[in-house]
Amino acid sequence: QKEVEQDPxxxxxxxxxxxxxxxxxxxxxxxxxxxxxxxxxxxxxLLMYTYSSGNKEDGRFTAQVDKSSxxxxxxxxxxxxxxxxxxLCAMNVISGTYKYIFGTGTRLKVLA
Amino acid sequence: GAVVSxxxxxxxxxxxxxxxxxxxxxxFQATTMFWYRQFPKQSLMLMATSNEGSKATYEQGxxxxxxxxxxxxxxxxxxxxxxxxxxxxxxxxxxxxxxSRGTYEQYFGPGTRLTVT
Numbered sequence: 001q002k003e004v005e006q007d008p009x010x011x012x013x014x015x016x017x018x019x020x021x022x023x024x025x026x027x028x029x030x031x032x033x034x035x036x037x038x039x040x041x042x043x044x045x046l047l048m049y050t051y052s053s054g055n056k057e058d059g060r061f062t063a064q065v066d067k068s069s070x071x072x073x074x075x076x077x078x079x080x081x082x083x084x085x086x087x088l089c090a091m092n093v094i095s096g097t098y099k100y101i102f103g104t105g106t107r108l109k110v111l112a
Numbered sequence: 113g114a115v116v117s118x119x120x121x122x123x124x125x126x127x128x129x130x131x132x133x134x135x136x137x138x139x140f141q142a143t144t145m146f147w148y149r150q151f152p153k154q155s156l157m158l159m160a161t162s163n164e165g166s167k168a169t170y171e172q173g174x175x176x177x178x179x180x181x182x183x184x185x186x187x188x189x190x191x192x193x194x195x196x197x198x199x200x201x202x203x204x205x206x207x208x209x210x211x212s213r214g215t216y217e218q219y220f221g222p223g224t225r226l227t228v229t
Contacts, residue, residue: 008153032216043116043205043220044156088155092216098144098209100218104155 003027006089006103014111019076023089023103026070030101032092033065035074037085038105044088048074079110115139116208118221125196125228132192133224135206141186142208146218147179150203162189186211196228 006023013019021035032051036044048063050056056063064073072091076083089103115138125131135145144163148156160176162168162183170176180192189208193200203225207218 006155034217036220041203041223041225043118043207043222045220046217049217098216098218099158099161100146102155102157107153 001026003101004089004091004103007106008104010107010109012109012111013079015079015081017079017110019079019083019108019110021074021076021087021089021106021108023072023091024070025072025091025101027091027093027101028067028070029093030091033063033072034090034092034100035061035063036088036090037083038088039085047087079108081110081112084109114210114217114219116142116206116219116221118204118206118224120224121222122225123227125226127197127228128195130192130194131196131226132190133204133206133226135189135191135208135221137187137208137210137219140208140210140212140219142189143186143211144209145183145189146207146209147181147189147191148205148207150205150223152203156205159191193226196226198228201226201228 004025034049035047038044053067060077062075086105088105090100117136119134147159159174160168160170162181168181183189205223207220
């Protein structure tokens with residue numbers, strides 16, 4: 001079993017839809033959770049990060065963490081064609097290594 | 113702030129030659145830099161972690177003699193792919209941690225696409 005599981009998609013939605021992206025994990029020691037957006041042939045760009053269970057909102061993006069279920073989500077409201085990208089979740093055990101474990105990424109396509 | 117650059121962005125080399133990729137933190141000092149490899153439609157796989165002034169720590173299955181990492185300063189790390197083969201063709205991405213922030217975010221470079229012919 002992988003430490004972090006993420007549905008690779010692809011996920012196609014119409015413009016304006018609410019998008020839900022999810023990751024599950026098995027290591028209860030993970031404490032720091034990130035969502036990255038990666039456009040084709042580019043480096044990942046940090047979208048959201050959170051330390052604790054609950055919701056965190058930033059513009060059209062909401063990150064949700066449920067540590068009891070080992071489940072994290074990223075919601076995108078009013079999705080735009082420019083949101084079409086691969087979304088990667090990443091997790092970290094807060095320790096000396098600062099090493100991230102990434103999900104496989106979900107490819108999202110927002111149709112105009 | 114927190115900009116990371118990589119050079120070159122794209123390189124083609126012949127099998128058996130060596131290629132050096134640079135990763136620079138442009139506006140911050142990076143205590144730790146990370147090197148990842150990403151194959152098409154796959155996620156980022158950590159290859160190694162490098163700390164300024166010390167030897168890199170390689171992930172299991174990554175040949176340290178083939179992928180030489182040098183982190184000579186707080187703003188520069190290099191990855192040298194020695195005796196490259198076609199199977200080394202991939203997208204190599206570095207990231208850096210900003211020592212001044214005291215947090216865990218990694219800032220990623222734009223990546224280097226390596227094609228070995």
